Amino acid sequence: MPQTVDFDTVSTAGLESSPVAGALAGLRANEARYFKNKYDHVFTVEPAAEAQATVGWVHRILDEERGIVIASRPLEATEFQVENIRWAYVFYENGLSINVLYTLDDGGKRAVGFKLSDGMDVPEELSSFKFARQKSKLAGTIRGSYFVIKKEY
Known part of the structure; x- marks a missing residue:
């Protein structure tokens, strides 16, 4: 069952096994606040085991585009459409967050x-x-990078 991410009261629920659980929870809350403010979208997540299709889609893009295989275990994921953009997020045990904007x-x-x-x-x-x-007030210092997707998924 999807869990709504609250950016007013940051919770580590679902992320407890991460060595940086507090910072990862802040990062997840930061994303929730962004989508609420920009699109009036409520950001929800579910355990990665229940979001296999989303995790698989993200991993397929990483592998086919750049040959990247993430070593860390996925903890939570979400996928949704806002306006005409498909979004997917995967939050990993090591503190990494990967998103796909498509x-x-x-x-x-x-x-x-x-x-x-x-x-x-x-x-x-x-x-x-x-x-x-x-x-970020919620996540401290966030380091980010990206690459452009070239193929169709």
């Missing part, structure tokens, strides 16, 4: 974004990416 119109924006929770190291499989920093 515009359904031909020629629209399509990209994979990586966000690292405060306090985590850059995973080896993402060491070739440069990460920019941003401050």
Whole structure:
């Protein structure tokens, strides 16, 4: 059953096994606040075991586009459509968050974004990416990077 992410009261529920659970919960809450403010969308997540199709879709894009295989265990995931954009998020045990922005119109924006929770190291499989920093009241310092999707999924 999907769980609504509350960005007023940040909870580590579902993320307890992460060594950076508090920072990852803040990162997840930061995403929830963004979607509520920008699209009036309520951000929900479910355990990765119940969101196999979403996790599989994200992993397929990573593998086919860049040959990336994430070593960490996925904890939670979500997939939804806002306006004409399909979004998918996977939150990993090591503190990594991966999102896919996939515009359904031909020629629209399509990209994979990586966000690292405060306090985590850059995973080896993402060491070739440069990460920019941003401050968040909910998540501390977030480091982010992305790449553009070239194929159809």
